[in-house]
Amino acid sequence: MRILYQLPLSPTSRKVRLVLGEKRIPFELRAERVWERNEEFLALNPAGTVPVLVEENGLVLPDSYAICEYLDEAYPEVQLLGRTLGERAEVRRLVAWFDGKFAREVTDNLLYEKQMKRLLGRGNPDAGAIRAGYANLKPHLDYLGWLAETRIWLAGNTLSLADLAAAAHLSALDYIGDIDWSLNDAARDWYARIKSRPAFRPLLADRVSGTNPPPHYADLDF
Amino acid sequence: MRILYQLPLSPTSRKVRLVLGEKRIPFELRAERVWERNEEFLALNPAGTVPVLVEENGLVLPDSYAICEYLDEAYPEVQLLGRTLGERAEVRRLVAWFDGKFAREVTDNLLYEKQMKRLLGRGNPDAGAIRAGYANLKPHLDYLGWLAETRIWLAGNTLSLADLAAAAHLSALDYIGDIDWSLNDAARDWYARIKSRPAFRPLLADRVSGTNPPPHYADLDF
Numbered sequence: 394m395r396i397l398y399q400l401p402l403s404p405t406s407r408k409v410r411l412v413l414g415e416k417r418i419p420f421e422l423r424a425e426r427v428w429e430r431n432e433e434f435l436a437l438n439p440a441g442t443v444p445v446l447v448e449e450n451g452l453v454l455p456d457s458y459a460i461c462e463y464l465d466e467a468y469p470e471v472q473l474l475g476r477t478l479g480e481r482a483e484v485r486r487l488v489a490w491f492d493g494k495f496a497r498e499v500t501d502n503l504l505y506e507k508q509m510k511r512l513l514g515r516g517n518p519d520a521g522a523i524r525a526g527y528a529n530l531k532p533h534l535d536y537l538g539w540l541a542e543t544r545i546w547l548a549g550n551t552l553s554l555a556d557l558a559a560a561a562h563l564s565a566l567d568y569i570g571d572i573d574w575s576l577n578d579a580a581r582d583w584y585a586r587i588k589s590r591p592a593f594r595p596l597l598a599d600r601v602s603g604t605n606p607p608p609h610y611a612d613l614d615f
Numbered sequence: 616m617r618i619l620y621q622l623p624l625s626p627t628s629r630k631v632r633l634v635l636g637e638k639r640i641p642f643e644l645r646a647e648r649v650w651e652r653n654e655e656f657l658a659l660n661p662a663g664t665v666p667v668l669v670e671e672n673g674l675v676l677p678d679s680y681a682i683c684e685y686l687d688e689a690y691p692e693v694q695l696l697g698r699t700l701g702e703r704a705e706v707r708r709l710v711a712w713f714d715g716k717f718a719r720e721v722t723d724n725l726l727y728e729k730q731m732k733r734l735l736g737r738g739n740p741d742a743g744a745i746r747a748g749y750a751n752l753k754p755h756l757d758y759l760g761w762l763a764e765t766r767i768w769l770a771g772n773t774l775s776l777a778d779l780a781a782a783a784h785l786s787a788l789d790y791i792g793d794i795d796w797s798l799n800d801a802a803r804d805w806y807a808r809i810k811s812r813p814a815f816r817p818l819l820a821d822r823v824s825g826t827n828p829p830p831h832y833a834d835l836d837f
Contacts, residue, residue, distance in 0.1 A: 439758070440716050452701055456715075458680065459707035467700055478689055479674055485681035493678075494662050536661070 398425040398434065398445040401599045402508060402568060404500055405457035405492060406444040407561035412464050412554065414592025416471045420446075428513045457492070461554055473554045484548045487540075487555035491562055495533055500562050502526025503571045508604070530566075531576050538579035547583070560587045564596055570607045574615065581615075589613050620647040620656065620667040623821045624730060624790060626722055627679035627714060628666040629783035634686050634776065636814025638693045642668075650735045679714070683776055695776045706770045709762075709777035713784055717755055722784050724748025725793045730826070752788075753798050760801035769805070782809045786818055792829040796837065803837075811835050 397413070397420050399406035413420050425434055425443050438445045438455035446454040446463075454460045465474045475481040503526035506518040537559060540547045548555040563584060566572050574581040587593065597611040609615035619635070619642050621628035635642050647656055647665050660667045660677035668676040668685075676682045687696045697703040725748035728740040759781060762769045770777040785806060788794050796803040809815065819833040831837035 440712060442716075452704065454704050454708075456708050456711040458711050459704045462684070462707055463700060463704050466703070478685060481688070482674065482676045482681045482685050485684055486676075486678050489678040489680050490662060494664075 395420040395449050396423050396447045397421070398423050398437070398447070399443045400424060400427065401601050402504060402565045403443050404496065404504075404558075404562040404565045407565060407596055408492075408554075408558050409444045409446065409457055409460050409464075410596060411557040411561060411592050412461055412473060414595070415473060415552070415557070415590070416464060416468050418464070418468055426512075458488075461488075465554075473552070473557065475548065475551075475553055480549055484553045484555045487548050487553075488558045491555070491558040495559075495562055498529040499526050499533055500566065502529065504565055504569060507569060507571075527571075530572070534572075534577040534580045537583065538577035541583035542579045552587075556583075556587055560584065560593070564588075564593075567610055568599075568601070568606045569604060574609075585613065585615065588615075617642040617671050618645050618669045619643070620645050620659070620669070621665045622646060622649065623823050624726060624787045625665050626718065626726075626780075626784040626787045629787060629818055630714075630776075630780050631666045631668065631679055631682050631686075632818065633779040633783060633814050634683055634695060636817070637695060637774070637779070637812070638686060638690050640686070640690055648734075680710075683710075687776075695774070695779065697770065697773075697775055702771055706775045706777045709770050709775075710780045713777070713780040717781075717784055720751040721748050721755055722788065724751065726787055726791060729791060729793075749793075752794070756794075756799040756802045759805065760799035763805035764801045774809075778805075778809055782806065782815070786810075786815075789832055790821075790823070790828045791826060796831075807835065807837070810837075 395418070397406070397409060399410070399422060401424065410422075425431070425445070427434070427441055427443055430441060434445075435441055437447065437453050440455060442455070444457055444460060446460045448454065454463055461473070465472060473484075475484045502522045506522045506526070510516060510518060537547070544550070546552045546556050547559060563572055574584070588597070617640070619628070619631060621632070621644060623646065632644075647653070647667070649656070649663055649665055652663060656667075657663055659669065659675050662677060664677070666679055666682060668682045670676065676685055683695075687694060695706075697706045724744045728744045728748070732738060732740060759769065766772070768774045768778050769781060785794055796806070810819070
C-alpha cells in the first residue's frame with residue numbers, strides 16, 4: 394500500500410492528503426516524529442521533513458511540491474493544476490502564496506511557535522511572533538475572501554491545488570483555535586464549502602494528543 | 616518583448632534567468648525595487664516579490680516556481696525538469712531543497728541579513744544569523760559535492776532545474792564573497808562546469824551598485 398509519512402498538523406502534509414482524497418487514491422498514513430531524526434526516515438528524505446509519499450512501486454517522493462506535481466502527472470483523471478498555461482500559472486502562484494508567503498507571515502508565527510518549537514526543542518514561543526501572526530491573518534483572510542468572491546474557487550472556475558493549499562493551512566490553524574472566522578465572511582463561506590467535501594473528512598476526524606480542537610473545528614455549520 | 620522583473624542578487628530571479636538562457640528564450644531585464652512597493656508592480660504581483668515574467672502575449676507570471684514550471688510546459692524543446700516521473704520528482708525535490716532548505720539555512724542568513732535588510736529598512740544585520748549562515752554552508756556544500764560526485768549533474772544524467780536553482784543561490788552568495796570554495800572540491804568543480812555555460816555569462820557580468828564582487832566571481836578558473 395502507498396504510504397504517506399506525515400504529521401497531523403503539518404499544512405503541507407494536509408495538502409497532500411487532500412490531493413490524494415480528491416483524486417480518490419488510497420493511501421495509509423504514518424506519523425513521522427521528524428524531531429527524533431529517525432535514520433530510516435532520513436534515508437527516504439535527507440531534508441528530514443514531512444510529507445514524504447512512498448508509492449506502491451517503491452518510488453520515494455519527498456516534499457509537497459514534488460508530490461503534488463507528481464500526483465497530477467501520474468493520476469491526471471482529476472486535474473488539480475488547471476488546464477491552460479494561464480490557469481496553471483495562477484494555481485501555482487496561489488500555491489506559492491499559501492505555502493510561501495502565508496506560511497511565513499501567519500502559519501510559522503502561530504503553529505510553529507505554539508506547537509512545533511516545543512517538539513523540536515527550540516525553546517519557548519516568541520510572543521512577538523505570535524502577535525505578528527495574528528496581525529497578518531486579517532489581511533490574508535481579506536485577500537482569500539476577495540478571491541473567493543470574485544471567482545468560483547480561489548484560482549478560477551474549478552477546485553484546484555490553490556484551494557487545497559489554502560485549506561490545509563487554515564485547517565491546521567483552526568485546529569489550534571487560531572482562526573477568527575468573523576474576520577471575513579467570504580473566506581468563511583469558502584472554507585465551509587471546502588470543509589464539506591469528502592476529502593476533508595479525515596482531517597476533521599484527526600486528533601493530536603495533548604491538543605483538542607475548538608468545538609467548531611469539525612462542525613460543517615461553524 | 617518578454618520582460619523579467621527581477622533583482623540582480625535575487626537567487627530565484629537568477630534561476631529564471633538561467634532557465635531562459637538555457638532555453639535560448641530572449642527577454643529583457645527590468646530591475647524592480649520591491650522595497651518601494653510600486654503600485655504598478657503590485658498590480659502584477661500582489662505578493663510584491665521578484666521574479667515576475669510578463670510574456671509577449673501579456674500573460675503575467677509571478678513566482679519562480681510558477682514561472683519555471685510554465686517555461687518547461689510552454690517551451691519544451693530544452694527540458695529542464697526531467698523525463699520520467701522519477702526523474703521529475705528528484706529534480707523538484709532538489710529545487711525545493713535549494714529554494715527552501717538552503718534558502719532558509721544559508722541564503723537568508725547571509726544575503727538577506729547583509730544586503731536586503733538594509734534595503735527593506737528592517738534594521739541591522741543580526742550577527743547570530745550570519746554565524747549560522749556560515750556554519751550551515753559547509754554541510755550544504757558537502758551534500759552538493761556528494762550529489763555532484765555520484766551523478767553527472769545534481770539530479771541525474773542531464774542538466775536540470777536543480778543545477779540552476781543551486782547555482783543561482785551559490786552565485787548570489789559568491790558575489791558578496793560568502794562562498795569559501797576550498798570547503799568542498801566536488802562542489803567547486805561542479806560550479807566551475809555550470810559557470811562556464813553561455814547562459815551563465817550575463818550573471819557574471821552583472822554589477823550591483825555599492826557592492827563589488829571578489830576577483831574570482833567572474834573567473835571561470837577560480
